[in-house]
Amino acid sequence: MIDVSATPVLALRGVSKRFGAVQALTDVELEVHAGEVVALVGDNGAGKSTLVKTIAGVHPIDEGVIVWDGKSVQINKPHDAQNLGIATVYQDLALCDNIDVVGNLYLGREIRKRGVLDEVEMERRSRELLQTLSIRIPSVRIPIASLSGGQRQTVAIARSMLGEPKLVILDEPTAALGVEQTAQVLDLVERLRERGHAVILISHNMADVKAVADKVAVLRLGRNNGVFEVKSTSQEEIISAITGATDNAVTRRAARTTGEIQK
């Protein structure tokens, strides 16, 4: 953790969200500071995606307060979140396979000069951006289709950085990636932190969480189930928070296997 400021960039206070009869989130609290990676973990259906979508403005919250930089704000549309400086990289990548890297980075916010695309300027800045994030790709002028899954994910994250967001939300960025590619993405997450961005990382992978996160916020059945400092918490403690009990299939199995080894 490098220089974590006192006021959180984003704080959720008692956030609730209902979909019809389903209470998706109940009184959820969450704090993220600048230069901090907070991992959001929980079992399937725990409300991780819903929580992220409320922050990203896809689903407005029903109750509670969203505090941004110490001020209470309303986030009703994705546009509101973008204007505040919240960038979201979704699990399914929002990239066009047929367009090159530069075109994808600037899709929907092209730099124009007298109404004409300024390809030179966009290419120059793309190179600068990719370099500051130490992203390695064969060429900025090849279509996304030519890139590996990890490279695509890094391009998608780089794309979110163009707006200089204060908070970056990454929805399972390492799902479906190989070992080497996962490492690339995790490196990138660390560089985001070094550059002072606040990061919310959704992940199912405990190894990834332990590797890059500063704090772990656990959701269970739409409620907070503890916030842990990664350094001082064991993986087992986090898992028991996720599953909701110390006695469950996972711990039973763990006990059984260690018991077998001892025999």
Next chain:
Amino acid sequence: MSIDKTTTTADAHVVENPEAAAGSDVAVDPRLLVREQGFAGYLTEFKRKLKAGDLGSIPVVLGLVVIWVIFQSLNSNFLTAGNLSDISVAMVGTGMIAVGIVFVLLLGEIDLSVGSVSGVAGATFAVLNVTNGMSEWTAFVLAILTGTAAGAIHGFVFAKIGVPAFAVTLAGLLFWNGFMLQILGENGTINLDSEGLVAKLTSYYFTDVAAAYGLATVVTAGFFLSSFLGNRRREAAGVPSQPLSDTILRTVLLAIVAFAVAAVYNQYKGLPLAVVIFIAVLLLTDFVLRRTSYGRKIFALGGSVEASRRAGINVEMVRISVFAIAGTFAAIGGLFIASKIASANQGAGGGDLLMNAIAAAVIGGTSLFGGRGRTWNALLGVLVIVSIQYGLALEGIASPVQYMITGGVLLATVVIDAITRRTQKTAGRA
């Protein structure tokens, strides 16, 4: 928000920035895609592209050469200035429609109504101008706007209501054909003024020798200047640029083609007006597709609709406008076709016109699956199709055989396209 920042640092590219240039090499993996300078680089690049199946226009150009050689060996009148000039004038009508088809194909959609819409445009002009005595220019503009409106309606039903484009335009095909027959009335054929505006579209030639050579010079010089200045800007900004030898080589190749075509025209009646308009349209549409953010949106939609939506692109508006563009070019093409026969008749827009326009776009190399293609593809494709038509006509071969041969060529093209795509996939460049 990012756009605000762009203006503040926009002057940075003017300054020579060796640090950025040196640094930018680091971001690019040095193991891959490093291009040697000069002609050796050309050769390795070409071999790499060949292996990756990234052939571009090469198969079509080769195919065109083969077709011309075959017809020339069958009939020595084929490669005469007169025949080539006639082919190039005859292709403009279908070619214009194919330009519109390229736009729709880039979205990954199809427009089956363009044939009928082209017939409506010819009939609208004839009725307004000849029957109702409206001024030529007004009738001309209204005829084109009819096509725009028809296309916009298709686009609206497709984009807003969500009916598949195939079904909407199939309904359009029937409706607009009926509409044309209705407005033509009982006579069925309206002859146009053979000295009028529309007739002149295909009958006017710039007889002055200087016109054809002048246009060739302007096109070549324009190409060189835009490439040269573009490369200078890239160098100044420290991004990879084309070496000067490349630019010169490309310019020389273009000059050879441009002046050869000009020489052919000057041996016959001169530079045809229709061809000048067609080239202007191709330059304009190519510019719109590749250099404006509107064009970028069309490609983005052809790549991934969801990604486009998330990038803030107004998907519905782009879809409606693209169908309106297809309708507009169908109408323009219809006027060129009416011009060729100097009349509007009941057969207009029927027969193999629709298939030829789609085939021209696809043969030229526009992908059927969206997101890949250029409007220049329409030129190459339509040249192939009309060459076959004229070649077979010279041999006195009837249209049933023409249809079968054109069908065979289309099949061969899509087979090449599919194989190319597979090779590209294995080379990771699909």
